[in-house]
Amino acid sequence: MQLLLSVCALVGITSAAPATEAAFSLSARRALPNHQTLAHLSARKIRRDGKTGNFSTAIDNQLYWYANFTVGNSSNLELLIDTGSSDLLLNNGVYVPSKYETAFNGNTTFSISYEGVDRQGFGFETINGTVQNDLVSAGGLTVTNQTIGNSTSFEYFDVPPLSSANPGDGIVGFCFQGDSVFEPPALPWFFNLCSQKLISACRFGLAFGTRGVGQLVVGKYAKKLIDGPVVSIPNIGGNSSYAVYGDVTLNDTIVLENQTIIMDVGTDNIQAPIEQATEVFKLLNYQTQTLTEAPTPFDPGLTITVLNGFFNCNNPPSLGSKSQLKKGEKATVFEVSKDVWGVFNNTATNCTSILGGTNGITVGNVSAWLLGQSFFAGHYIDFYTPHNGNETMISFAKLKHPGDGS
Ligand SMILES: *[C@@H]1O[C@H](CO)[C@@H](O)[C@H](O)[C@H]1NC(C)=O
Ligand SMILES: *[C@@H]1O[C@H](CO)[C@@H](O)[C@H](O)[C@H]1NC(C)=O
Ligand SMILES: *[C@@H]1O[C@H](CO)[C@@H](O)[C@H](O)[C@H]1NC(C)=O
Ligand SMILES: *[C@@H]1O[C@H](CO)[C@@H](O)[C@H](O)[C@H]1NC(C)=O
Ligand SMILES: *[C@@H]1O[C@H](CO)[C@@H](O)[C@H](O)[C@H]1NC(C)=O
Ligand SMILES: *[C@@H]1O[C@H](CO)[C@@H](O)[C@H](O)[C@H]1NC(C)=O
Ligand SMILES: *[C@@H]1O[C@H](CO)[C@@H](O)[C@H](O)[C@H]1NC(C)=O
Ligand SMILES: *[C@@H]1O[C@H](CO)[C@@H](O)[C@H](O)[C@H]1NC(C)=O
Ligand SMILES: *[C@@H]1O[C@H](CO)[C@@H](O)[C@H](O)[C@H]1NC(C)=O
Ligand SMILES: *[C@@H]1O[C@H](CO)[C@@H](O)[C@H](O)[C@H]1NC(C)=O
Ligand SMILES: *[C@@H]1O[C@H](CO)[C@@H](O)[C@H](O)[C@H]1NC(C)=O
Ligand SMILES: *[C@@H]1O[C@H](CO)[C@@H](O)[C@H](O)[C@H]1NC(C)=O
Numbered sequence: 001m002q003l004l005l006s007v008c009a010l011v012g013i014t015s016a017a018p019a020t021e022a023a024f025s026l027s028a029r030r031a032l033p034n035h036q037t038l039a040h041l042s043a044r045k046i047r048r049d050g051k052t053g054n055f056s057t058a059i060d061n062q063l064y065w066y067a068n069f070t071v072g073n074s075s076n077l078e079l080l081i082d083t084g085s086s087d088l089l090l091n092n093g094v095y096v097p098s099k100y101e102t103a104f105n106g107n108t109t110f111s112i113s114y115e116g117v118d119r120q121g122f123g124f125e126t127i128n129g130t131v132q133n134d135l136v137s138a139g140g141l142t143v144t145n146q147t148i149g150n151s152t153s154f155e156y157f158d159v160p161p162l163s164s165a166n167p168g169d170g171i172v173g174f175c176f177q178g179d180s181v182f183e184p185p186a187l188p189w190f191f192n193l194c195s196q197k198l199i200s201a202c203r204f205g206l207a208f209g210t211r212g213v214g215q216l217v218v219g220k221y222a223k224k225l226i227d228g229p230v231v232s233i234p235n236i237g238g239n240s241s242y243a244v245y246g247d248v249t250l251n252d253t254i255v256l257e258n259q260t261i262i263m264d265v266g267t268d269n270i271q272a273p274i275e276q277a278t279e280v281f282k283l284l285n286y287q288t289q290t291l292t293e294a295p296t297p298f299d300p301g302l303t304i305t306v307l308n309g310f311f312n313c314n315n316p317p318s319l320g321s322k323s324q325l326k327k328g329e330k331a332t333v334f335e336v337s338k339d340v341w342g343v344f345n346n347t348a349t350n351c352t353s354i355l356g357g358t359n360g361i362t363v364g365n366v367s368a369w370l371l372g373q374s375f376f377a378g379h380y381i382d383f384y385t386p387h388n389g390n391e392t393m394i395s396f397a398k399l400k401h402p403g404d405g406s
Helices: 189-195 274-284
Strands: 024-029 066-071 074-082 088-090 109-115 124-138 141-157 170-173 203-208 213-218 226-234 243-250 253-263 270-273 287-292 305-312 319-323 333-335 342-345 350-358 369-371 379-384 393-399
Touching: 066 170, 088 124, 141 189, 226 243, 243 274, 253 274, 270 274, 274 305, 274 350
Parallel strands: 074 170, 088 141, 253 369, 270 350
Antiparallel strands: 024 066, 024 213, 066 074, 066 124, 088 170, 109 124, 124 141, 203 213, 203 379, 226 393, 243 253, 243 319, 270 369, 287 305, 305 350, 319 333, 342 350, 379 393
C-alpha cells in the first residue's frame, strides 16, 4: 500500500559492519488459509457528489503477501509485507503486550492513510490507534524495542470494508523511517535489524512466485534463487519511497522512456499516470473506462481519477520494464507475468487489465508508475541499503523457479 500522507526524515543507519554472519529466509505466501474476510464484505460507498465510480470490488486475501512474526506476547502472526509503508501495525484485538512493552517516547496515538487497498489497487483506508514499543521477532532475530501501532479504529473509502484494519493479523512496512507516521517517525523493524547489527547486510529480497508462494530473504542476497543477470538501479525515492527510473516496454520494444516507478509490493495492481496508461491502452487497442473516486475526508482536495482497460482474457500482452543501463550494456526486460495480467473476468473473454491509470501517484512532483505485487511475481527484487550510508540500490532478477520462488 502506498502512504498518502508522508513525511520526510533521515534514516538512522550506522556505518559499522556486523560482527557475525546473520541472515534468514522466511516462507511467505500470498493467500491466507481461511478466507474469513470475504464473508464479512458488504458494499459501502462514500458518496458526496454522486460522481463516484463503482468500486464494489473485493479486498481479497489472495492479493497480499504474508510472513510469520512474533509481536509482543503473540507468535505466528501473519503480517502483510509492504514496501509502500514503514510502520508495523496490528489489527484490532490482536496485540498482547509482552514483558518488554514500554511507552513510546512521543505522540501515543497515530493516524495513517493508505492508497491502493482493493483488488484493482485503488480505494483508501484510514487507521487510528495507539503507539508503544514491544518485542518483534522473525527468523530467530529479535528487536525488543520496536515501535508498533495497536489499531483501534479504521475506515475504508470507495471499497467494501473488511472487518479488520488489514487482512491477516496486521501489516509490516519495509520502507524508510521517513515514511513512518509515528510522531516522531520510528525506525522500521527491518532498519532496526540493520542499526542493531542483527543482520550481516542491510538488505531484504522478495522472491515471490506467480503461484502465490515464495520467500522473504533478510540480511543476504540469495543468489541461488535467481537465473540470469542482476540489474541494480539506484533508489530515487529518497527517504520516503522505493522508486527507480525505467523504460516501459511492449513486446520488448520501449514505448515510454525514463518513467519514475515506485516498487510497492503491498498494492496489487500496476498503476500508470493517466496519460501514460492512455498511451499504452491505445497501443494495445483496449477499450477503456474512466472512474472518479470520492473525495476522501482526510484530504477533501484530493479527487482520484482511475482509468481501467479491458482486454481479451485469452490474449494478455507482454508489458515490461527495462532499466536504465550504461551505454553498450545489454538491456534486460522484466515483464509482468502473463499469468497475473487479468484482475477480473467480466465475461469469459472480457478481462479487466492489471494495469490501470491514476492521477494519484507521485514522487516529489513527478507523476509516477507503481509496480505492485503482480509485477513482483516471478522476480527476485532486492532492496539494499549498505551500512556505510550508501544510497539504497534496488536489484531486479528473474527467479530460477518463477512459480514458487524456491
Ligand atoms: C456496482 O457493481 C456491482 C457488480 O458489478 C453491481 O452488482 C452493482 O449493482 C453496481 N452498483 C452500482 C451503484 O452501480
Ligand atoms: C505461519 O505459521 C503457521 C503455524 O506454524 C503456519 O501454518 C503458516 O503456514 C505460517 N505462515 C506463513 C506465511 O509462513
Ligand atoms: C507470553 O507470556 C508467557 C508468560 O507470561 C511466556 O511464557 C511466553 O513465552 C510468552 N510468549 C511470547 C511469544 O512472548
Ligand atoms: C498526536 O496525535 C493526535 C491524534 O492523531 C493529533 O491530533 C496530534 O496533532 C498529534 N500531536 C503531535 C504533536 O503530533
Ligand atoms: C526505545 O526506542 C525509543 C524510540 O522509539 C527510544 O526513545 C528509547 O530510548 C529506546 N529504549 C531503549 C531501551 O533502547
Ligand atoms: C489495543 O487496542 C485495543 C482496541 O483495539 C484495546 O482494547 C487494547 O486495550 C489496546 N491494547 C493496548 C496494550 O494498548
Ligand atoms: C482518525 O483520527 C482522525 C483525527 O486524528 C479523525 O479525524 C478520523 O475520523 C479518525 N478515523 C477513524 C477511522 O477513527
Ligand atoms: C505483440 O506481439 C504479439 C504476438 O507476437 C502480437 O499479437 C501483438 O499485436 C503485439 N503487440 C504490440 C502492441 O505490438
Ligand atoms: C531520467 O529522468 C531523470 C529526471 O528527469 C534524469 O535526471 C535522468 O538523467 C534521465 N535518465 C535518462 C537515461 O534519460
Ligand atoms: C479469466 O481470465 C484469465 C486470463 O486473464 C483466463 O486464463 C481464465 O481462463 C479466465 N477464466 C474464466 C473463468 O473465464
Ligand atoms: C468489458 O467489461 C466491462 C466491465 O463490465 C464493460 O464496461 C465493457 O463494456 C466490456 N467490454 C466489452 C467489449 O464487452
Ligand atoms: C559505497 O560504498 C563503497 C564501499 O565502501 C564505496 O566504494 C563507494 O564509493 C560508495 N558509493 C557511494 C555512492 O557512496
